Amino acid sequence: MLEFVNIQKTETGYLLDPSAYLEMLPEIFSHLPEGARRFASDPEHYDFYREHCVKDLRPYLISAEERPKELSLHIIFHWNDFSQEILRVCYQGVKGFEITGQLDRLGPV
Secondary structure (H helix, E strand, C coil): CHHHCEEEEECCEEEEECHHHHHHHHHHHHHCCHHHHHHHHCHHHHCCCCCCCHHHCEEEEEEEEEECCEEEEEEEEECCCCCCCCEEEEECCCCCCCCCCCHHHHCCC
16 A cells, blocks of 8 residues: 555655655545444554554564465554554465565564
8 A cells, every 4th residue: 555655765764745645545444344434544553653553563573374276364463562463464365475674673573
């Protein structure tokens, strides 16, 4: 979904414009599971000045579940180390995954 957010580097940081993302959200609501639909419909999830902005989510736990002929990947995100589970993303039919980046910035994975 972040491919719909326009990000431009400025002299003082970054300018983020979520307009295209916000315009396409209503089109995909019916395809989202109920929990994802509730999260995506909360205006605070994309407002950088609000407490529950998606930018503040941190990966807390990543686990894989292997079933015959299928791999599922589960990622739990928290707002911080002390919060309750806030967002769980589950992918079915995973063929592979890779974690890249600076692991010290990701927190415990």
